[in-house]
Amino acid sequence: MFLIKCPYCGERDQSEFNCGGEAHIVRPKNPPDLTDDQWADYLFMRKNIKGIQFERWNHSNGCRRWFNVTRNTATDEILKIYNMGEQPPIVTGIAPKTPSGETSIGSGNISTSYTKK
Amino acid sequence: MLNRENSIHTLQNNVVQEHAGIKFQELPFMTKINLRGNPNDKKFLSSANEVLNTILPTRTNIYIKIDSLKIIWLGPDEWLIVDEKGSDKQDLFSKLENSIGSQDASVTDVSENRTVIRIMGKKLFMLLAKFLTLNLDNSLNSSSSVAQTLFIRVPVLLMRHHEHNREPKIDIFTNRSHANYVYKILVDGTQNLDF
Numbered sequence: 001m002f003l004i005k006c007p008y009c010g011e012r013d014q015s016e017f018n019c020g021g022e023a024h025i026v027r028p029k030n031p032p033d034l035t036d037d038q039w040a041d042y043l044f045m046r047k048n049i050k051g052i053q054f055e056r057w058n059h060s061n062g063c064r065r066w067f068n069v070t071r072n073t074a075t076d077e078i079l080k081i082y083n084m085g086e087q088p089p090i091v092t093g094i095a096p097k098t099p100s101g102e103t104s105i106g107s108g109n110i111s112t113s114y115t116k117k
Numbered sequence: 118m119l120n121r122e123n124s125i126h127t128l129q130n131n132v133v134q135e136h137a138g139i140k141f142q143e144l145p146f147m148t149k150i151n152l153r154g155n156p157n158d159k160k161f162l163s164s165a166n167e168v169l170n171t172i173l174p175t176r177t178n179i180y181i182k183i184d185s186l187k188i189i190w191l192g193p194d195e196w197l198i199v200d201e202k203g204s205d206k207q208d209l210f211s212k213l214e215n216s217i218g219s220q221d222a223s224v225t226d227v228s229e230n231r232t233v234i235r236i237m238g239k240k241l242f243m244l245l246a247k248f249l250t251l252n253l254d255n256s257l258n259s260s261s262s263v264a265q266t267l268f269i270r271v272p273v274l275l276m277r278h279h280e281h282n283r284e285p286k287i288d289i290f291t292n293r294s295h296a297n298y299v300y301k302i303l304v305d306g307t308q309n310l311d312f
Contacts (some may be wrong), residue, residue, distance in 0.1 A: 008177045063195075
């Protein structure tokens with residue numbers, strides 16, 4: 001459990017929020033032209049990073065507004081909260097910290113290198 | 118005044134029950150209207166302000182009171198209008214709908230959705246803190262504060278009434294179907310407030 005600072009209501013417990021998954025997924029402009037694989041990739045494929053992830057969250061038991069969160073999924077540290085429609089902050093160079101201090105190679109952190117087709 | 122049966126069986130007909138110095142009352146039926154619209158739209162704001170005779174609150178988590186009306190901030194483009202005079206339900210609703218209905222905004226009658234449990238008592242904040250993750254000192258810090266949060270797993274809206282250094286008095290807005298559960302949990306929580 002952790003605290004999230006809602007842009008409107010201030011700091012609240014995580015139980016008041018719902019995570020809407022990965023942020024900044026843009027709907028394709030030409031859906032009829034896509035192959036089934038490309039459409040499935042847009043609809044279903046999501047990153048599952050151990051490290052810095054950009055997510056959408058909704059304050060579902062408060063003001064019911066959506067906003068974006070930059071979160072380290074390994075430590076639940078929230079690096080940035082910003083409004084919908086804003087560009088994601090640049091967070092490269094921040095090594096994902098893990099509670100056990102794992103190295104980046106040979107641990108789950110390697111999954112951060114996942115790239116979409 | 119419309120006659121409706123209260124949601125809490127033991128708090129019918131404005132009965133006030135006291136448990137360990139905390140008083141409980143379920144308020145009678147009140148008109149509740151949900152209003153949504155763009156706060157940057159001057160036409161919407163002026164129409165709403167004209168009907169309500171006041172300015173919609175745009176500061177977060179506050180409410181304003183004018184006569185029998187309370188206008189509660191629910192979100193940056195959403196308000197709950199509570200009219201203690203239940204008999205004016207259709208009157209206020211139709212006035213708002215006539216004035217705002219054709220615009221890019223919505224007026225919804227949600228009167229039957231929630232009921233209001235009023236609780237009063239010196240140790241009220243201590244009682245509520247048992248069941249809330251909310252920081253009450255920060256969130257209900259003025260006599261015009263409201264906070265939407267979870268009570269155990271029940272969504273509630275808390276509305277503070279009392280002035281600073283006065284006996285705490287808070288209204289809990291909760292779904293009618295959850296009211297009895299919330300009340301029973303609160304009464305149970307009063308059992309060991311005397312330490």
